[in-house]
Each structure stands twice: as structure tokens, then as C-alpha cells.
Ligand SMILES: Nc1ncnc2c1ncn2[C@@H]1O[C@H](COP(=O)(O)OP(=O)(O)O)[C@@H](O)[C@H]1O
């Protein structure tokens with residue numbers, strides 16, 4: 001069996017706009033998904049997803065005589081368990097040329113699902129890495145990131161950026177603009193996360209921004225303006241200017257909100273953080289529900305968030321310098 005792990009991330013700036021070629025700066029954090037992959041003697045795929053329901057569940061499918069997988073969980077959980085992992089296994093088969101190989105896949109993750117912390121990218125990166133290594137091929141990190149991007153692109157209906165997958169594969173803070181992906185120097189940022197306990201559907205939210213952008217020129221301008229914030233943000237990051245980073249994050253949140261991807265709970269967590277004296281706060285990832293990220297070296301934001309209605313959990317996130325990690 002081969003086991004790999006990969007980190008989640010927060011966006012300091014630029015989610016959504018990055019899908020249309022604007023730059024974005026995500027930053028890997030120390031919450032990880034671990035995926036174990038073991039070759040089978042038949043061509044079936046058996047996925048054991050520990051974190052997709054209270055007790056986890058196992059689904060086995062892929063034999064020629066099989067109907068739909070027979071498992072006692074909701075359709076949506078099943079689709080969730082299968083989507084990214086199926087795509088990742090397709091990539092493994094493509095890299096190695098072993099089209100009919102079957103696997104037992106075990107996923108364990110500390111990253112909340114659909115909450116903007118990049119669980120899908122971390123699962124895709126770790127699954128492709130472990131799967132290829134199980135068959136004797138160790139991918140360069142750049143190719144691993146590219147293959148994981150292809151997986152996200154397909155599952156998200158042809159709309160995805162390389163930001164999450166590159167960041168998860170390489171670790172640290174990164175800058176992604178189209179197919180140009182690079183690592184950035186970053187000071188150790190005082191990141192505080194607020195989580196509303198919910199989730200958003202990345203594909204649907206991306207599609208919503210796309211149609212707004214097609215319908216209204218001012219929505220397209222809003223997307224371009226996010227790109228300008230990111231360019232300013234890079235300078236502030238290089239200078240380690242926390243106040244300016246925070247101001248730009250606040251601005252970025254406002255524009256994401258204008259594009260319809262915030263929610264009442266995300267907005268109230270953002271305001272709780274600002275009222276508590278955070279340098280800035282914004283939603284992270286696709287939005288709709290899930291997480292915000294704030295900058296605050298003191299405990300004030302975490303304390304305020306812990307009393308905020310709509311906030312289910314709050315924690316400090318450490319920057320992860322390590323991207324994919326090869327554990328076994
Ligand atoms: N622990 C896990 N086990 C299996 N699949 C997972 C796990 N975590 C994430 N995924 C996959 O990633 C999807 C969530 O990705 P997405 O909607 O992009 O949100 P995010 O990347 O912000 O967490 C889930 O629906 C599921 O397909």
C-alpha cells in the first residue's frame with residue numbers, strides 16, 4: 001500500500017477571478033487529507049471514506065456485471081465519495097497505462113468538506129500521488145499538480161483553476177495566473193479560521209459567477225478588479241504589511257459578496273472578526289457557506305468568533321510549508 005497526504009489551503013486573495021485568468025494567492029495550511037491506495041487483483045474500485053458520514057462508509061463498484069453501488073447512504077454522499085476519487089484514479093491509470101487496474105482506496109481527512117479549505121484538491125493530489133506510487137511511478141510535483149487540476153476541471157464541469165491543486169501539491173504560499181504557477185515567499189501570517197459548519201457547491205458557485213460575468217459588464221469589471229487587488233496584495237505580502245493585507249482582504253470580500261458567493265453566516269463571521277480588531281477578513285474558496293479567514297495576531301478574533309451565532313468552529317491555521325507528503 002502507498003499512503004500520501006496533502007494539505008488544505010486558504011485564499012488570501014483571488015478565488016473565482018482566478019478561473020478567468022486573473023492571478024490568485026492561496027496559501028497551504030496544516031490541515032491534511034491522507035489517502036492510502038492498494039492495488040487489487042481485480043479491476044474494481046473500493047473506496048473507504050472515513051469522513052463522509054458519522055461512521056464513514058465503504059463503497060465498492062466497477063465490475064462489469066455491477067449495477068449501481070449498493071450502500072446505505074444518501075445519493076449525494078455517494079456522488080461526493082466517488083467524484084474526485086474516480087477522477088484521480090483515472091489519472092493514475094492514464095499515467096501508468098494500466099487501464100484495468102483496480103484499487104482499495106482509504107481516505108481520512110481533517111479538512112471540512114466543501115468549506116473553502118480545498119478538501120477536493122487535497123484528496124485529488126494525495127490520491128494521484130499514492131496511486132501512481134503504488135504502481136511504481138513517482139511523479140514530479142509539477143506533473144502531480146497538473147494531473148490533480150485535470151481532475152478538478154472535469155468534476156467541476158470544465159471550470160476550475162490550477163490554484164488549489166498547485167498549492168496543495170507544493171505547499172506554502174503560491175501565485176497562480178492561468179497556467180503560470182509559482183511559489184511565493186511568505187511571512188508567517190496570523191491566520192484565524194471561522195467555520196459555519198456548512199458547505200457550498202463549488203461547481204454551482206463557479207457557474208453562478210460565470211453567468212453574472214456574461215450578463216453584466218460590471219460583473220466582468222468586478223472580476224477584473226479582484227485581479228487588481230491580488231496584484232496589490234502580492235506587494236503587501238512581500239513587504240509583510242499586515243494592515244495593508246487586511247485592508248485588501250476586506251475589499252476582496254466585498255467584491256466576492258457583490259458576485260453573490262457570500263452568505264449571511266460568512267458575512268456575520270467576517271464582521272465579527274473585523275469588530276474584534278482583525279486586520280482584515282474574507283470568505284475563502286468558492287463560498288456559499290463554509291469558512292472565512294481573518295488576520296489577527298491576538299486572541300480577540302477567535303474569542304469573538306466563538307460567540308458569534310452561525311460560527312460552529314474557530315481555530316488558528318498554521319501555514320504548511322510541506323505540500324504532498326509521502327508517508328508509506
Ligand atoms: N474526506 C473525504 N473523503 C472523500 N471525498 C472527499 C473528502 N473530502 C473531500 N472530498 C471530495 O471533495 C468534495 C468537496 O470539494 P469542494 O466542493 O471543491 O469543496 P472544498 O474543496 O472547498 O472542500 C467532496 O464532495 C468530495 O467529493
Ligand SMILES: C[C@@](O)(CCOP(=O)(O)O)CC(=O)O
Pocket residue numbers: 014015016017018019114115116117118119120152159160161162163164202206284285286287
Ligand atoms: C472558486 C475557486 O476559485 C476556488 C474553489 O475553492 P474550494 O474548492 O471552495 O476550496 C474555483 C477554482 O479555482 O477552481
Ligand SMILES: [Mg+2]
Pocket residue numbers: 118119120121164202
Ligand atoms: Mg474544492
